[in-house]
Amino acid sequence: MAGLSNGGLLYHEIQEGKLCAVHCVNTVLQGPFFSELDLAALASDLDQKERQMMLEGAGHGGASSGDFYSEVSHNVSMGGDFSIQVLQKALEIWDLEVIPLNSPVAEPSTYVPELENAFICHLQDHWFCIRKVNGEWYNFNSLLPAPEHLSQFYLSAYIDSLKDSGWSIFLVRGNFPKDCPIPHDTSVGFGQWLTPEDAKNIAKSCKQMELSTQEAYPSIQMGSIDEQEEEDLNAAIQASLMDSTGFQNRPDITEGGHNAAESATTSSKLDSPNNSISLTDLPSLHAESSQSNTDVTNATSGTVNQISQDEKNN
Numbered sequence: 001m002a003g004l005s006n007g008g009l010l011y012h013e014i015q016e017g018k019l020c021a022v023h024c025v026n027t028v029l030q031g032p033f034f035s036e037l038d039l040a041a042l043a044s045d046l047d048q049k050e051r052q053m054m055l056e057g058a059g060h061g062g063a064s065s066g067d068f069y070s071e072v073s074h075n076v077s078m079g080g081d082f083s084i085q086v087l088q089k090a091l092e093i094w095d096l097e098v099i100p101l102n103s104p105v106a107e108p109s110t111y112v113p114e115l116e117n118a119f120i121c122h123l124q125d126h127w128f129c130i131r132k133v134n135g136e137w138y139n140f141n142s143l144l145p146a147p148e149h150l151s152q153f154y155l156s157a158y159i160d161s162l163k164d165s166g167w168s169i170f171l172v173r174g175n176f177p178k179d180c181p182i183p184h185d186t187s188v189g190f191g192q193w194l195t196p197e198d199a200k201n202i203a204k205s206c207k208q209m210e211l212s213t214q215e216a217y218p219s220i221q222m223g224s225i226d227e228q229e230e231e232d233l234n235a236a237i238q239a240s241l242m243d244s245t246g247f248q249n250r251p252d253i254t255e256g257g258h259n260a261a262e263s264a265t266t267s268s269k270l271d272s273p274n275n276s277i278s279l280t281d282l283p284s285l286h287a288e289s290s291q292s293n294t295d296v297t298n299a300t301s302g303t304v305n306q307i308s309q310d311e312k313n314n
Contacts, residue, residue, distance in 0.1 A: 031180025096174035
C-alpha cells in the first residue's frame with residue numbers, strides 16, 4: 001500500500017442539507033478540508049470584491065453607484081448553493097485550477113478524459129466530482145451511499161451522457177493533496193473513509209435493497225381503483241343491466257313474469273339521466289327485482305289453487 005494516497009482509502013461525503021458544493025470540493029481534495037462556513041466566507045469576499053469593481057466602473061461614467069449596494073449575493077444563494085467562482089477560489093488555495101471542459105485548453109480531455117485526475121459536474125443546484133484515486137476512477141456524488149467505481153471505458157461515455165443531459169463539466173488540474181490526516185473517530189461529521197472493497201459492498205447492498213423494495217411495492221398495484229375507473233365500472237354495469245332488462249321485457253318472453261308496469265318502472269330507472277345506477281344502487285335494485293318475482297310467484301300460485309277448487313266443485 002506504500003505510495004497510495006490516504007493509505008489506499010477513499011474519502012466520501014454523504015449529502016447533508018444543500019451542502020453539495022462543500023462535498024464536491026472535499027472529495028476533489030479527498031479530505032474534509034472545507035466547511036460550509038469556509039465557503040460562505042469565500043463567497044462574501046468575492047461579493048465584496050465584485051461590488052468594489054462595479055463601483056469603480058461606475059465612477060468612470062458607468063451605472064449609478066447605488067446600483068451595486070444590493071445585499072443579494074451573487075456567489076451563494078439563500079438555499080446554500082455556491083457559484084463556480086467560490087469552488088474555484090477554494091481549490092486555488094491548494095494550487096488547483098478549474099477549467100471549463102468546453103474551453104480550448106481542455107479540448108484534449110474531451111477525447112481522453114482518463115489522462116486527467118478530476119472533473120467537477122454541475123446542474124441546477126447540485127455539484128459533484130468524478131475523481132481518480134490510486135489509479136482508479138470513482139463517482140463521488142454525495143447522493144450515493146458510497147463512491148461508485150467507473151471503468152476507463154465507461155468514464156468517457158458517462159461524461160458524454162452528462163454533457164448531453166445539460167450538465168456543466170469542469171476540469172481540475174494541479175497538485176492534488178496526497179494525504180489528509182484521518183481522525184481516530186471517523187464517524188464524526190458526514191465524511192467517511194472507505195476501502196475500495198467496502199465501497200463496492202455498500203453499493204451492491206444498496207442496489208439489492210432497492211430491487212427488493214421495487215418488488216415489494218410495485219408502482220402499479222392491483223385493486224386500486226381511481227375515480228375514473230370507478231365511473232367506467234359503473235357504466236359497464238349499467239349497460240349490462242340495460243341489456244338484461246331489455247331481454248326480459250321483450251313481448252315474446254313470458255317466463256320472467258314481469259308485467260308492462262314493472263318493465264316501464266325498471267326501464268325508467270335505467271333510462272332516466274338523473275337516476276343512473278351506481279354500485280350503491282345495486283342492493284336496492286336487486287331487492288325490487290326479488291320482490292317482483294315473489295309477487296309473481298304468489299299470484300301464479302293463487303291462480304292454480306283457484307282452478308283446482310273450481311274443478312272439485314264441478
